[in-house]
Amino acid sequence: MEDKVFVFTIGTAGSGKSYFTSSFSDYLDFKKIDHAIVNLDPGADFLPYEPDVDVREWITVDDVMEKYNVGPNGAQIVSADLIATKAEDILDELDLYSADYVLVDTPGQMELFTLRSSSEIIIQTFGRQNCVSVFLFDPVISQRASGFTSMVFMYSSAVMRLNIPQIPVLSKADLLPEHDVKRILTWSRDTDALYDDVSKEKGLSRDLFHLLREAGLIRPLIPVSAKTGEGMDDVYDIVQEIYYGGEDLE
Ligand code: GTP
Numbered sequence: 337m338e339d340k341v342f343v344f345t346i347g348t349a350g351s352g353k354s355y356f357t358s359s360f361s362d363y364l365d366f367k368k369i370d371h372a373i374v375n376l377d378p379g380a381d382f383l384p385y386e387p388d389v390d391v392r393e394w395i396t397v398d399d400v401m402e403k404y405n406v407g408p409n410g411a412q413i414v415s416a417d418l419i420a421t422k423a424e425d426i427l428d429e430l431d432l433y434s435a436d437y438v439l440v441d442t443p444g445q446m447e448l449f450t451l452r453s454s455s456e457i458i459i460q461t462f463g464r465q466n467c468v469s470v471f472l473f474d475p476v477i478s479q480r481a482s483g484f485t486s487m488v489f490m491y492s493s494a495v496m497r498l499n500i501p502q503i504p505v506l507s508k509a510d511l512l513p514e515h516d517v518k519r520i521l522t523w524s525r526d527t528d529a530l531y532d533d534v535s536k537e538k539g540l541s542r543d544l545f546h547l548l549r550e551a552g553l554i555r556p557l558i559p560v561s562a563k564t565g566e567g568m569d570d571v572y573d574i575v576q577e578i579y580y581g582g583e584d585l586e
Pocket of ligand 1: 347348349350351352353354355356377442443444445507508509510511560561562563564
């Protein structure tokens with residue numbers, strides 16, 4: 337198991353986690369790199385890929401609603417917590433695959449994973465040193481400087497909670513006009529430009545902004561698109577850099 341790299345896809349609801357997972361898998365197929373896909377979302381109705389290991393084999397939100405007599409929101413929380421109890425079973429199933437990469441699609445609402453202990457247990461079981469996460473910035477929220485800064489706060493909470501390398505990406509880049517993509521990328525690389533624009537909108541506390549900046553939490557984004565395949569090679573290169581010193585597995 338030590339040889340596998342686990343790439344978690346993290347992001348707010350609807351930010352494109354499942355489609356990113358699917359598109360990254362297509363890219364790895366194209367490169368002929370052995371990989372497996374794990375679905376960790378017990379509430380998923382539809383997935384754009386065929387998971388090799390699916391937590392819904394053991395836990396679904398519908399079953400939890402019935403068994404524990406809870407409503408849909410409570411069932412989301414209970415089932416997201418229960419996935420931790422299946423971490424070893426997931427690893428056992430993954431043993432059947434000779435995969436260099438394991439792509440892990442996480443539950444719809446990011447707080448159900450990042451803020452709860454299930455993420456800690458799963459990362460510990462998989463081996464923290466083998467885990468990396470791709471954090472998806474929602475393109476629509478990121479269009480405004482204040483929205484982009486809010487995404488940085490959410491990214492920061494994932495950095496703090498998961499304690500694994502994070503690759504921040506601008507999701508669904510094909511959806512935005514080119515000048516909007518450019519502006520968002522500029523904010524991610526030039527914190528003065530971001531501070532100027534966010535101040536015009538909201539007057540964010542300078543101290544709070546400096547905290548983000550000084551902690552290195554405003555990081556250059558990689559634009560990606562599951563629709564066009566843009567950026568998959570860049571994400572792959574960064575993961576390779578982190579785990580294999582840039583060596584290509586192709
Ligand atoms: P939940 O797990 O349900 O919260 O969603 P998610 O974060 O997994 O998002 P998902 O991948 O299901 O994508 C949500 C919607 O965005 C779908 O309707 C996709 O068709 C669309 N989408 C995802 N990625 C892209 C992309 O790169 N480009 C475009 N244009 N649409 C995308």
